[in-house]
Amino acid sequence: MTANPFFTRSKLPYELPPFQEIRVEHFAPALEAGMAEQLAEIAAITGDASPPTYDNTVVALERSGELLRRVECVLYTMVSSDTSPRIQELDAEYRPKLAAHQDAIHLDRALFGRIDALFAERDGLGLDGEDLRLLERYHRDFLRAGAGLTEDQQQRLRDLNGELARATAAFQQNLFADTKAGALVLDSADDLAGLSDDAIAAAAENARSLGHEGGYVLSLKLFTNQSELAWLEDRSVRERLMTASLSRGLDSTRELVSRIATLRATRAALLGHPSHTAYAVDDLTAGSTKAVEDLFARLVPPAVANARAEADALREAAGGELASWDWSFAAEKVRKERYDLDMAALRPYFELERVVRDGVFFAAGQVYGITFTERPDLVGYHPDVRVFEVFEEDGSPVGLFLADFYARGSKRGGAWMHSLVEQSRLLGTRPVVVNNSNITKPPAGEPTLLTVAEVKTLFHEFGHALHGLLSDVRNVSFSGPNVPRDVVEYPSQVNEMWMLRPEVLARYARHHATGEPLPEAVVDRLKEARRFGEGFRTVEYLGAAVLDWAWHSLADGQQPGDVEEFEAAALEAAGLAMPEIPPRYRSTYFSHVFSGDGYSAGYYSYIWSEVLDADTVEWFETNGRPVRESGQAFREGLLSRGGSVDLMEAFEAVVGRPPRIEPLLARRGLTS
Ligand SMILES: [Zn+2]
Numbered sequence: 001m002t003a004n005p006f007f008t009r010s011k012l013p014y015e016l017p018p019f020q021e022i023r024v025e026h027f028a029p030a031l032e033a034g035m036a037e038q039l040a041e042i043a044a045i046t047g048d049a050s051p052p053t054y055d056n057t058v059v060a061l062e063r064s065g066e067l068l069r070r071v072e073c074v075l076y077t078m079v080s081s082d083t084s085p086r087i088q089e090l091d092a093e094y095r096p097k098l099a100a101h102q103d104a105i106h107l108d109r110a111l112f113g114r115i116d117a118l119f120a121e122r123d124g125l126g127l128d129g130e131d132l133r134l135l136e137r138y139h140r141d142f143l144r145a146g147a148g149l150t151e152d153q154q155q156r157l158r159d160l161n162g163e164l165a166r167a168t169a170a171f172q173q174n175l176f177a178d179t180k181a182g183a184l185v186l187d188s189a190d191d192l193a194g195l196s197d198d199a200i201a202a203a204a205e206n207a208r209s210l211g212h213e214g215g216y217v218l219s220l221k222l223f224t225n226q227s228e229l230a231w232l233e234d235r236s237v238r239e240r241l242m243t244a245s246l247s248r249g250l251d252s253t254r255e256l257v258s259r260i261a262t263l264r265a266t267r268a269a270l271l272g273h274p275s276h277t278a279y280a281v282d283d284l285t286a287g288s289t290k291a292v293e294d295l296f297a298r299l300v301p302p303a304v305a306n307a308r309a310e311a312d313a314l315r316e317a318a319g320g321e322l323a324s325w326d327w328s329f330a331a332e333k334v335r336k337e338r339y340d341l342d343m344a345a346l347r348p349y350f351e352l353e354r355v356v357r358d359g360v361f362f363a364a365g366q367v368y369g370i371t372f373t374e375r376p377d378l379v380g381y382h383p384d385v386r387v388f389e390v391f392e393e394d395g396s397p398v399g400l401f402l403a404d405f406y407a408r409g410s411k412r413g414g415a416w417m418h419s420l421v422e423q424s425r426l427l428g429t430r431p432v433v434v435n436n437s438n439i440t441k442p443p444a445g446e447p448t449l450l451t452v453a454e455v456k457t458l459f460h461e462f463g464h465a466l467h468g469l470l471s472d473v474r475n476v477s478f479s480g481p482n483v484p485r486d487v488v489e490y491p492s493q494v495n496e497m498w499m500l501r502p503e504v505l506a507r508y509a510r511h512h513a514t515g516e517p518l519p520e521a522v523v524d525r526l527k528e529a530r531r532f533g534e535g536f537r538t539v540e541y542l543g544a545a546v547l548d549w550a551w552h553s554l555a556d557g558q559q560p561g562d563v564e565e566f567e568a569a570a571l572e573a574a575g576l577a578m579p580e581i582p583p584r585y586r587s588t589y590f591s592h593v594f595s596g597d598g599y600s601a602g603y604y605s606y607i608w609s610e611v612l613d614a615d616t617v618e619w620f621e622t623n624g625r626p627v628r629e630s631g632q633a634f635r636e637g638l639l640s641r642g643g644s645v646d647l648m649e650a651f652e653a654v655v656g657r658p659p660r661i662e663p664l665l666a667r668r669g670l671t672s
Helices: 024-047 054-063 066-081 085-106 109-120 129-144 151-181 197-209 235-247 254-270 276-281 289-317 324-339 343-349 352-368 452-469 490-500 502-508 520-531 534-551 563-574 605-622 627-637 647-655 662-667
Strands: 184-186 216-218 371-374 386-391 397-406 416-421 432-439
Touching: 024 054, 024 066, 024 085, 024 109, 054 109, 054 129, 066 085, 066 416, 066 432, 085 151, 109 129, 151 254, 184 235, 197 216, 235 324, 254 276, 254 563, 276 289, 289 324, 289 534, 289 605, 324 343, 324 520, 352 371, 352 452, 352 490, 352 502, 352 627, 397 452, 416 452, 432 452, 452 490, 490 502, 490 520, 490 605, 534 563, 534 605, 605 627, 605 647, 605 662, 627 647
Parallel strands: 397 432
Antiparallel strands: 184 216, 371 386, 386 397, 416 432
């Protein structure tokens, strides 16, 4: 048997995991050894007879768990991007074990005793800002994880965490299976009338790969509004597609949704909070549930008024009736009439390779001075993954960027960024980050042409990648996107601004066959049309945010009742009940909040972050400085600092004043 590649630090550049050597049987022993090793490291800290110091306790803790971190990053990658029944089994088996392992550390009384003692004398320890923050961070994390509870309460907490880990893993697996099963199978190309030829070819290819030879299959993407709804001419096909999308999980995850929400409420109560939302925001920039609810209250009425006005215009275009499956289709029609914009006709101008190199990478070069070189000699976890080395202006190394663009059966829906190696000066690591998206793979030999929305997603996810790549912190706990969750979307949203900047657009938006630039008149109309549909988008988003909020506002012991009734009541109460605009995710397929703790009570973060984002975009556009100079200031003051500074203070230091909400309201047309 070959040696387990997880047991040593990778010898590959930037410690890229040696995917060629990793086999599925390597995970379990490495996870077991990783947990054991970290517990031994913790035992060494608590067994130290000398009094606690920052170095012998906090630094030692920060360094611990290296092997575990290594294997967990790869396991998470496989679960999300290239899963298999065996990987799913591993995830289901180890998620509760890993949750229990975290508990074992956080509920270690001797360890917390040392941290607590250091915390009490923190101002006299001579720590710099980042290290002081790390000590405070650990102290808070331990308390939030139950370090202050009695033995009995701690046992109860361990049980709850184990149950939650099992339930969220089951949610993810059931949803994965259901999303696959919900794919719409069609017999005839006529059913797909309205889609482009290559979209139809892709549906045929998809059918072949799924064993429906001769048919056409539209696989479901994670969000409610499937992109094909904008073009499919046959109303009954649209209805079937929307119904399939909305029905996901109604059988397989509905019990889990209620269960997860009630378990979280119980856990929050045990930790001294009236609800999971209260527990969550206590640690976030928002600070209180009221701050989030105030933001909702401020945004909902103008957003709904906008959406109703849009609905009137669309209903007319649709000939009177406007169901949820008609909205995107009618919106395309109106967009065409009003702005002379045929979004489908734009796709030939957005060819993936060109968008990435001359758009996303080019913009990052203009703003932050970095360059990218593909490294075909380095391999990822799947043949579709591409590896790029990132350099500073002066040629010094930054890190690796892995790109995994295409959808496949083994990948979960959506688009996201995650880290394989996190930057830390303490650990001597440079960043290795991954971007995933779910772009339909064209038939062999055909170019990959993107929709405007897909281009936006590429810029967005790359903003997260930059957060990881440009990180320059000592402690891995603060590396890159390790910031309070409600501001994690801030850098990625800011990065979307470069998509329509003239100097960037002129480079990447070129016809794939002729090389012709996107006509300037079209660019102008695109900008004009930017606000069109903001009512819909804001209501769709707020619907999901409010559902997340409602599920997690339950008090301990409160029974949510039937999932669909609960949803309807929550939307009604928030003033968001518009059947034509279902939430961006319904509860039963709301992976962000039910497949892990990730965004639970935190889906509001997107709009919370967007306040900072819109204000930052305005700053970039109006501060009168060259883009590269502003970019450097933003990079040094905010992006590179990760969680090592208070983000609100960092914002003020860079921009020169606290954030304002007005740019967001203007952007989303909510100023009326
Ligand atoms: Zn994001």
